[in-house]
Amino acid sequence: MPEKLIISDSFRAMGTNISLKIVWSGKVNDKKLEKIKIEVRNTFEKSEKIFSRFRENSELSKINKKLGIKTKISSEMLEILLLCKKFNKISGGYFDPRILKNLEKIGYKKNFKKNNFVSSGEEIILNKTEGLLENDLKIFSKEKKILIKKEVDTTGIVKGWTVDLVSKFLLKEGFKNFIIDAGGDMSIQGLNGNCEKWKIGIEDVDDTKIMLECSRIGLATSGINRKQWVVGEKKVHHLINPKDPNRFSLDLKTVTVIREKTVEADGRAKTLYLMGREDGLKFANENKIEALFLDYKGNVYLSEEIKQYIV
Amino acid sequence: MFEVKNRLEKFLISLSGALLVVVFVFGFKIKSDNLEKEKIKKESEADLSNDITSDSDVRKKIEADQEAMMSDSASEEQTIETIAPVVERPSTPPTVAEIKKSDTKTKTS
Secondary structure, three states, X not given: OOOXXXXXXXXXXXXXXXXXXXXXXXXXXXXXXXXXXXXHHXXXXXXXXXXXXXXXXXXHHHHOOOOOOOEEOOHHHHHHXXXXXXXXXXXXXXXXXXXXXXXXXXXXXXXXXXOOOOOOOOOOOOOOOOOOHHHHEEEEOOOOEEEEOOOOOOHHHHHHHHHHHHHHHHHHOOOOEEEEEEOOEEEXXXXXXXXXXXXXXXXXXXXXXXXXXXXXXXXXXXXXXXXXXXXXOEEEEOOOOOOOOOOOOOOEEEEXXXXXXXXXXXXXXXXXXXXXXXXXXXXXXXXXXXXXXEEOOOOEEEOOHHHHHEO | OOOOOOHHHHHHHHHHHHHHHHHHHHHHHHHHHHHHHHHHHHHHHHHHXXXXXXXXXXXXXXXXXXXXXXXXXXXXXXXXXXXOOOOOOOOOOOOOOOOOOOOEEOOOO
């Protein structure tokens, strides 16, 4: 049996750490390997060029300046906006790309890692997102055009979507066993170096207590443990509830979701976080979503569907 | 004939006779006691000659008894009685606790 190699790469993109781990047996073609690594990095860079709201010349920044004007968009942007509409619909409005103005109001205008968000001392009132999304975001799929009335933010699902692109590319190139991880949005394929299903621990929870054992899935985690700051007297974070934007939920630390595709897990993880533990768990069970809730006391709550992955 | 002339003489003769009797009685008694002592001594010596008189003798006797018992036991034929059939169990390797460690952890960005 040929020796198993772990090929790994890590770099920074889309405001987070990206890591790639491939289990490979057989001869390693160094040139091909280098090409693969470059292609993975380029895929993330391309997504950032299109969807970054911190780059003035990104496609997203450009279309947000064309409110009320029918605008041509890329295939990638079309796909992401269609996904935004879908998640808005299935979440009953908890997932909403129109939260951009509120994000900027609480100071999240720049890359979080590079900037410290310092409180201005003033109390800020955020506006509730009114009306249906389809009224503010009209998509003309055949023409690949949109008409938006309010600025949108697609960053909620873009990382997960990009991870799926990379995963598809690696599978096409003949790699079967790997994990691609973009700040917690993961595509987990095949088996690990011990020829077993990959074992995924939960951040801040000891591996001996709980782990997820999985293969051929997408996994995403949403939470506030890394992005919190103070505005006025209020502790805030980037997960704004469009239905009640001035109330920042602080009881849940993270929500992890498993789906076949990472982007599907990503959109649902954010939705469940915003719903809170009780409503989120109920929603997950009703909709057969594999979800794990972790609160600040260290309690873990599982939906029925995720129990099959627990070891 | 000898004639007692006065009372004093009579008294002295009587006293001498009494003393003679006392001496005779005591002399007989002493002789009798000596004979008794001699008899007891002879009996004691006869008993002690059959007994062990020191610790070393006691140990020697015990050891001698033990050796005699052991040699008797060794000469006896040994028999093994099966009380219950012995079931031979297959040997199992020692269990090692599996260390639960994840390949990676969830995180948020």
